[in-house]
Amino acid sequence: MEQAKQVELVRRVLEHLRTGTTHMVEEESRLPVAPYLQPERLEAEQRLFRKLPMIVGHASQLAEPGDYLTHDSMGTPLLLCRTASGEVTCFLNVCRHRGTRLVAEAQGRRKQAFVCPYHGWTYDSTGRLRAVPDEVGFPSRPSESVGLVRVPVVERLGLLWVTLEPGGPDVDTFLAPVMPDLAGFGLEKLVAYKPHTMERKLNWKIAIEIFLEAYHLRYAHRESIYPLFFNNVGLVDRLAPHIRAIFPKKTIQELGGQPEAGWELRKHANVLFQLFPNVLLLVQPDHVSVSTVHPLGADRTEYRTFWLLPQLPETEKATRYWEKNIEILIGAVQEDLAMGESIQSGLRSGANEFVRLARFEQGLRYFRDDLDAYLASSR
Structure with missing residues (x-):
């Protein structure tokens, strides 16, 4: 990520901390529940997956x-x-x-x-x-x-992309909105480590949406990662059809008194890119995790993750370090997916026709709007 962009994003975070606010849109909104449950909707989404770079x-x-x-x-x-x-x-x-x-x-x-x-x-x-x-x-x-x-x-950014059927965008066109940000992280120089797969009972869209807001951190992660972060402070920007979300850590306040030329966003925030439709690419201080979400059914999802490290661990100390990092992330993801399974069960109950989105849950709205638009254009 270019230094000017990092400075811009840090400034925005610091201003929200100064004013006690967070990034949000003008209006709250709603999402219909039916698309989380309908088999015919899932079939359309799976057809879309085949036309997009994966x-x-x-x-x-x-x-x-x-x-x-x-x-x-x-x-x-x-x-x-x-x-x-x-x-x-x-x-x-x-x-x-x-x-x-x-x-x-x-x-x-x-x-x-x-x-x-x-x-x-x-x-x-x-x-x-x-x-x-x-x-x-x-x-x-x-x-x-x-x-x-x-x-x-x-191969782009060191990542391997396949397209199963013609009719969708080429990889370069598809990634163009996020390329300026991602190109600076040197993903192609990193090495993959420890692929991990799990299946959970929830719709794949929920498995994406639970990572697109900071509203839940204080409650879902109270005993795990929340102490590192602020309560409901974040930036969620649309780089259509992708999303960039910044979840600042408390250490970001230290940058206020330091020269902007030395600001490094990834050291003081979780920098998350939701690459449409099913990738969660999380940039952390010294490594990157790449998670992909694949629907196995309307209420069953596979969640795959691998880590990109500067080099594979060669000592017992290095192995312990990376295993601890992985344990922390997997633990937080398990907490999120447990909430997701609870959501799926709740949606099936019929209690709600719509889910309500706060003004600071705009990431979910962006994701669903782009998904609906792609599905409409592929009919």
Whole structure:
């Protein structure tokens, strides 16, 4: 993030602290409950996911030729790997013989080839079919004409993006509103660590929305992270279709007496980017966490996170340090998702036709407005 932007954001926070206010819009609003519950709405959202660029990993997870990564969260099995020439490729993780899943492991390295566990059809990292046992039974000679089905993959900011179906924006156009902010964090220089996955009983939209306001910190996180933060103070800005949220820590007050040229926002605030529609990218003082939210059903969601560190821990002390950081974040996320499950249960009860949003919960409004607009345009 450019220094001028950091200074602008810190100034805004300090002014809110001076005046005892927070960032908010002119009017409160409401969101209908039905979209959290309807199977037909979920189907439309899942179709949208297939047309938008989606994060499936980080380039460091494919550091060397032969490294591979699988991803199933969008309902389509994917296999990413780095070829001998250094190219990152992505394929459907499906054997062209009878449709068997070619690779079962989440991540690893294969020096030679991918061998189907069912009948031994063998593919190289470029997707070429290299061997078919007893190919005499196939007069069509599939080894000469059949390969793994390619899926477009693009590396930006060190992150790996795939688009399953045509019809949506390209990655550069999609990221343009947030690129000036994200480019300065050096995500491409970091290394992925400790992928973590959990499933919870809530709609995927709730799993996004609970992170877009500071109103809940004092109550949901009273005994965990709240002592680090202020009560209901934050900035939530629309970088459509994305959102940038700043949750200042109490230490930000120290910057008031220091030269602006030395202000570093990430050291004194959680800097959260909600990359539309399903990514929560959290910039912390010395690392970044990347979380993706995938709907498994109208009331069931997969929450995946990996951490981006300056380097992998090489000592026991470093390992303890990063494990403690991960424990703190996962603990706070668990508290949030528990509230989300409670919300989902409450919405199913029929008590409310709408949910009410305060003037300082504008992030939820921005998210839902953009989601509704994308769904309308894709019909």
